[in-house]
Amino acid sequence: MYLDKVLYTDFLTIDVGTILFTLINTLLIFLAFRFILFKRVDAIVEKRKSEVDATYTEADQALSSANADKEQYAAAMAGAKQEAAEILSRAEKKAQREGDAILAEARQEALAARERASAETEREKAQARTELQGEIADLAMELAQKIMEKEINKADHERLIDDFIEEIGNEGDNA
Amino acid sequence: MQFSDFLKGSPDGIDVHGPKVLLHFDIGNVSINLTETVVISWGIILAVTLLLLWLTSGMKTRNISKRQVVAEWIVQTVYDLVESSMGKRWRRFAPYIGALFTFSILGSLVSLLGLRSVTADFNAPLAWALVTFVMIHSTNIRTNGIGGYLKGYVDPVPVMLPINILSELSTPVSMSLRHFGNVVSGMVITSLVYFALSVITKSVGIAFMTIGIPAVLSLYFDLFSGFMQAFVFIMLTMAYISNADGREPEA
Numbered sequence: 001m002y003l004d005k006v007l008y009t010d011f012l013t014i015d016v017g018t019i020l021f022t023l024i025n026t027l028l029i030f031l032a033f034r035f036i037l038f039k040r041v042d043a044i045v046e047k048r049k050s051e052v053d054a055t056y057t058e059a060d061q062a063l064s065s066a067n068a069d070k071e072q073y074a075a076a077m078a079g080a081k082q083e084a085a086e087i088l089s090r091a092e093k094k095a096q097r098e099g100d101a102i103l104a105e106a107r108q109e110a111l112a113a114r115e116r117a118s119a120e121t122e123r124e125k126a127q128a129r130t131e132l133q134g135e136i137a138d139l140a141m142e143l144a145q146k147i148m149e150k151e152i153n154k155a156d157h158e159r160l161i162d163d164f165i166e167e168i169g170n171e172g173d174n175a
Numbered sequence: 176m177q178f179s180d181f182l183k184g185s186p187d188g189i190d191v192h193g194p195k196v197l198l199h200f201d202i203g204n205v206s207i208n209l210t211e212t213v214v215i216s217w218g219i220i221l222a223v224t225l226l227l228l229w230l231t232s233g234m235k236t237r238n239i240s241k242r243q244v245v246a247e248w249i250v251q252t253v254y255d256l257v258e259s260s261m262g263k264r265w266r267r268f269a270p271y272i273g274a275l276f277t278f279s280i281l282g283s284l285v286s287l288l289g290l291r292s293v294t295a296d297f298n299a300p301l302a303w304a305l306v307t308f309v310m311i312h313s314t315n316i317r318t319n320g321i322g323g324y325l326k327g328y329v330d331p332v333p334v335m336l337p338i339n340i341l342s343e344l345s346t347p348v349s350m351s352l353r354h355f356g357n358v359v360s361g362m363v364i365t366s367l368v369y370f371a372l373s374v375i376t377k378s379v380g381i382a383f384m385t386i387g388i389p390a391v392l393s394l395y396f397d398l399f400s401g402f403m404q405a406f407v408f409i410m411l412t413m414a415y416i417s418n419a420d421g422r423e424p425e426a
Contacts, residue, residue, distance in 0.1 A: 009193035009210060009296075012355075017207035018194075018298035019305070025216040026303060029278050032224045034270040040231040041250040044243075048236040 191363055194296050212296040219281045219293070249273065260410065261417035268416075275303060276409045283358050283401030287393070294404070295362050300354035304347035307412045311346065315419040350411055354404045361396030368392055 009015055198209035230246040239247070253273040257265055279300075282293030293299050316324045328339045369389060 007196040007199070009196055009208060011191055011193050011359075012297050013193060014301065015193075015208055015210065015296075015298045016205060018210050018212055018296060019302045020207075021209070021213040022216065022299045022302035023306070025213065025220055026274065026278060026306065028220050029223055030271050030274040032220065032227055033274040033277070036224065036227040036231055037246060037273070038250055038270045040234060041246055044234045044236060045247070045250075051236050 191366070194291055210296065211291050212293050212299055215285055215290050215293050216278075216282070216299070219278065219285065223277060223281070256409075257413065260413040261420075265413075265417060265420075268413075272409050272413065275412065276405050279303070279354070279405035279408055280401055283404065284397060286362065286397050286401075292358050292362060292401075294354055294358040294401075297351065297355045297359075300351040300408070301347070303354075303408065303412075304351035307350065307415060308347040310412075311415050311419045312343075314416050315421075318419070318421050346415060350408065354408055357400050357404045358396075361400050365389070365392055365396055 009018075194211035196208045196210050197214060200207055200209075227246075230242050230249075233240070234243050234246070250269075250273075253269045253276075254266060257269040257272055261268065279294060282299060283295075284292075286292045286295075312324070315327065319327065328343075329336050330339070372388065
């Protein structure tokens with residue numbers, strides 16, 4: 001009930017009501033600390049801790065995976081180098097082979113060309129000789145005609161024969 | 176009012192009394208007073224609850240706000256204090272210590288708002304001391320068993336029994352009276368000084384002394400003494416309880 005006049009308790013007294021209320025109030029303020037401040041802060045600290053742990057684990061994993069990648073790359077690089085060398089040497093050999101083939105072909109061709117050329121020369125020579133023989137025969141025929149046209153007298157004729165026999169005889173003596 | 180009135184005593188008098196009774200009701204033979212102390216405590220609880228809700232709202236694990244820094248600092252400080260005084264196994268005790276310290280210091284500091292200090296009512300520190308008392312003895316029984324607990328009263332010789340009982344009972348009495356006495360004496364001295372200064376001001380006509388002196392007194396009695404008594408109370412509570420525990424506090 002409400003009081004009509006202002007009433008004070010004694011300066012120093014034990015008041016059961018105040019003690020009970022204070023106990024309840026202390027419980028309330030304790031609950032506020034326990035379930036608002038401490039619970040929430042503990043939860044966030046715990047969460048942060050687990051996050052930090054997770055971050056460390058992730059970092060370790062990333063490091064080991066990076067190292068594995070590095071090794072893999074190194075191996076791949078070594079393989080690539082070897083492969084490049086092989087390709088190079090293969091290409092070199094192929095080029096050498098092709099060059100040799102081209103050279104041999106060229107040589108053969110040159111040889112064939114020379115042979116062809118020499119055969120041609122030969123043939124031309126033969127032709128020229130044939131032509132020359134024909135001309136010589138014609139010339140001889142002409143010469144013979146001219147000689148035949150000149151009259152051969154008896155004396156000359158006999159001397160010619162004698163000369164001829166003598167010549168043969170001399171030749172037989174000498175033999 | 177003349178200066179002679181001050182020497183004779185004021186007709187108004189300096190009335191030092193307990194807290195105001197706001198409601199009074201009887202349950203059977205027990206009369207229950209709802210006093211100023213209790214209502215101001217409710218205000219403190221409300222303010223603390225709102226403050227804690229604000230401090231702990233929107234907490235994150237990184238890029239934390241300033242108020243989260245404060246919240247985490249409070250929790251860490253109380254944990255450190257409890258662990259260094261009582262050992263790690265009493266870590267769960269920290270929220271009570273934090274609550275008790277806060278209630279006590281705010282109960283003293285409400286005088287700065289012109290309200291009557293909660294701790295200037297003997298019943299408030301008495302209630303806290305009773306909680307400590309119950310904790311001391313329950314801890315003792317839990318550690319040593321009921322036999323070991325009772326044996327402690329006749330230790331080292333049975334003649335010591337009355338002295339041991341007296342010693343145990345004096346603990347809550349001394350704790351509550353120390354707290355109450357310090358706060359209430361500050362209150363009494365402050366009101367005496369205010370009265371004296373107002374009398375001087377009225378007789379001289381210049382308010383040259385009501386500025387300065389009360390501020391310095393308030394600084395000591397309200398801030399320093401309020402903090403000191405709250406600190407002493409929680410330190411004694413922790414010391415008594417961990418002493419009742421008997422085991423060595425682990426590192």
